[in-house]
Amino acid sequence: MEITTVTRGNGTVLSLAGRIDTVAAPMLEQAINRVMESGSRKILLDFSGVSYISSGGLRVFLAAAKKLKGPGDRFGLCCLHADVLKIFRLAGFTSIFSIYETEGEALAGW
Amino acid sequence: MPDCAGGLVYPLIRKVDTVSSNSYLVQTPDVILLIDPGGLPEQAAHLADVVRGARNEKARPLLVILTHAHVDHFLAARSDPLLADPASTILAAQDYGADAIESADRMATMAELLGQVIPPMRIDLRLLAAGGERAGIPVWRTLPCGATVTGVQRPLESGLASEQIAVGNGPGIDIFHTPGHSPDSCCIRIGGLLFIGDLFFAASPGLAGIPGWNQEALLRSLAGIGELLSSGGIAAVCAGHGPVLTKDNALRMLKAVQGDTRRLNGIADLDPDRAIETAAFAEACMEQVNELFTVMAGRLYYVSHIMDELGEDEIAAGLHALIRGDVIDELVDSFAAFGHEFHSGRCMPIHLALKGGHVMGKLERSFNQRELAQIIDPTLVLRAEHLLGDYTTMLRGFSPPRNIADADLNLLLKACLEGHAAHSGSDEDVLASVDDPAAFGRMLLARIGTPPLLADVAVTFDTDSESLTVPVDRERLLDLITYLLEDLVGTGAHAITIHTGKDGDTPVVTISGAGCTARPGGGIPRRFLSGLCERAGGTLDSCEAAGSRQFTIRFVTVL
Incomplete structure (x- = not known):
């Protein structure tokens, strides 16, 4: 999977491309942790290039959400394909994460 | 080597697959015996090295005996010059299997189903040949390699047709005809070892119903081998795939296979068309399995996360034991990779069908259905059970129920909609559970896990x-x-x-x-x-x- 990290306003956007499977999930976790270690506490994951997510991937997002719950922290997901959105919704994750239709919609509120 | 003077056995035990069988080399002072050379050239080369080493000590003929003529058991026989050399090697197969190999019969040898190319091969010695010989009358044959083979067919033993052969002054080798897995399947006794080929796999999903499979014959063969094992004299049982078994374990396994075989009344023939249909069903099921198991694991992580937030760390940690998310992800990924191989033309439909069976069998063991259904939506767990069960049914040769x-x-629809609109447990149930911490805990988990x-x-x-x-x-x-x-x-x-x-x-x-x-x-x-x-x-x-x-x-x- 490919991860592109870009700073937008006062947040960091990680654009993900590929499958979030057993190989990609730890890679993604490291990338999110690196962004947090660099001091960014507002992270948006752009899912427009993601067609598949495994349970290991879901675990990575829960771990990130747990670390980003301080005052002023933001953690959101945007541009989810229908089948990926379905997994998040049915697993109950939509009550933990903020999910946005577009990147602009997410960043406008940050 | 038990009960075989001067005998040494060299077992080559492989990881179980459909490509190649185990091989067993038996070294005796007068002859070297090879039971099933397997299906891979590298296996043949390895076996040939061992034979060469033994012959360096003493030159002896090599007798290669096949438990049956399926490509994964015999194809390697001609891929190494030493094993193929008619001047020093005798290749022996049961009469029907000999015909299949000599005529390169793609169906009978499983070459068609497993996608293998087979050249016609010469069989030097036909075992249990019908006609020509009479029971009890020994027959001597001198083969092109110069060795003399004595053969004597015997009256039925434990209900099985049998023949004893010997090369020169070598040990007696008992060949028992045990059809069922294939018409030519044989079990071979040398000293205290019994080599059974694929007898114990004959009722397995994805193998039962293959060309030449016969339920009645298999039951007779299992009964006969059961009697043989119970009558004593056999210390260990060497299977065509998987580990060597003690006699007691073999008897237990045999009973289980008998039970499985009896339940296979009316199964479909596992021909190439059925293999294609089963492989397609495996892929279709896996699409849904993938989603279902990810949602189940995700739902449990969600409950665990909430419990963690509520400070219930112990409960949160305990929930992870109910479903092995890492195992599930690996299984799903491995099937996806195998599917890619299949669509690239690198494996056959039967391989994908068997991989599906393997993955779904492991998935079934990767989640605790009963406890999970008390926390997350029980229809998720039930549908997972239906899905895995339907595929196993198909792979076993039946139609899904x-x-x-x-x-x-x-x-029906109204009841379904009402079920999906209601909370897990009524509000009264929740209030009633307040005084019982354990019951309240269960109610809370179910409420969170089953929105x-x-x-x-x-x-x-x-x-x-x-x-x-x-x-x-x-x-x-x-x-x-x-x-x-x-x-x-x-x-x-x-x-x-x-x-x-x-x-x-x-x-x-x-x-x-x-x-x-x-x-x-x-x-x-x-x-x-x-x-x-x-x-x-x-x-x-x-x-x-x-x-x-x-x-x-x-x-x-x-x-």
């Missing part, structure tokens, strides 16, 4: 026909409706309308969602859902336009 009976569609699917969706049900009785498989139809509702809710529907009625004489159910995120390609239903709908008694279509998606189920016309 289809229990068609008349049912009132309106009542009503339709809680945040406006649902409308309407019908043109007050009573709509149609023949359906109730359980499969409920599974299907739940999958479709989940699809709409999961992709963001804020309103769902279910309509029942008739199109002419055909009963029709439409399930429409508004506000859904569009799928690229128009949201064609998965193959699995179409197949499930057929098993439920209908046909499924879908269409998608500007934020709405509609599923249409048509049932058999009721006249």
Whole structure:
């Protein structure tokens, strides 16, 4: 999977491309942790290039959400394909994460 | 080597697969015996090295005996010059198997099903040949390699036709005809070892029903070998795949295989067409398995996360034991990788079908169904069980269950919708559990883990026909409706309308969602859902336009 990290306003956007499977999930976790270690506490994951997510991937997002719950922290997901959105919704994750239709919609509120 | 003077056995035990069998080299002072050279050139080369080493100590003929003529057991026989050398090697096979190998019969040798190329090969010694020899009368043959082989067929032993052969002054080798897995299958006794080929795999899913498979013959063969094992004299049993077994373990396994075989009445022939059909079903099931297991694991992580937030660390940690998310992900990935190999033409449909069986068997053991169903939506767990069970049924040679009976569609759908709108446990149950910490804990977990699917969706049900009785498989139809509702809710529907009625004489159910995120390609239903709908008694279509998606189920016309 490919991860592109870009700073937008006062947040960091990680654009993900590929499958979030057993190989990609730890890679993604490291990338999110690196962004947090660099001091960014507002992270948006752009899912427009993601067609598949495994349970290991879901675990990575829960771990990130747990670390980003301080005052002023933001953690959101945007541009989810229908089948990926379905997994998040049915697993109950939509009550933990903020999910946005577009990147602009997410960043406008940050 | 038990009960074989001066005998040494060299077992080559492989990881179990369909490519090559185990091989067993038996070194005796007068002859070297090789039971099943396997299916791989590298295996043949390795065996040839061992034979060369033994011959450096003392030159002796090599007798290669096949337990049966399937490519994974014999194809390596001619891939190394030493094993193929007619001047020093004798290749022996049961009469029927000898015909199959000499004529390069692709069906009988399984070459067709396993996608192997086989050249015709010469068999030097036919075992248990019908006619020509009479029971009890020894026959001597001098073979091109100069060795003399004595053979004597015997009256039925434990109900099995048998022959004892010996090369020169070598040990007696008992060949027992044990058809069932294939018409030529044999078990071979040398000293205290019994080599059984694939006898114990003959009832396994994906092997039962192969060309030449015969249930009655298999039961007779198992009974005969059971008697032989019980009568003593056999210390260990060497299988064609997997580890060497003690006699007691072999007897236990034999009983289990007998039970499995008896349950295989009326299975389909596992020919190339059936293999293609089963492989397609494996792929269709895995699409759904993938989603179902990810959602189940995710739901449990969610409950665990909430419990963690509530400071219930111990409960949160305990929940992870109920489903092995890492194992599930690995299994799903491994099937996806195998599917890629298959579509690249690097393996055959039977391989994919068997891989599906392997993956689904492991998935079944990777989650605690009973406890999980008390926390997360029990229909998720039940559907996972149905899915895995249906595939195993198909792989075993049967059709997935289809229990068609008349049912009132309106009542069925209303009950389904009510079930998906209700919380787990009534409010009264929650209040009643407050004084019992354990019961309250269970109630809390279930409340968090099983939010009503339709809680945040406006649902409308309407019908043109007050009573709509149609023949359906109730359980499969409920599974299907739940999958479709989940699809709409999961992709963001804020309103769902279910309509029942008739199109002419055909009963029709439409399930429409508004506000859904569009799928690229128009949201064609998965193959699995179409197949499930057929098993439920209908046909499924879908269409998608500007934020709405509609599923249409048509049932058999009721006249």
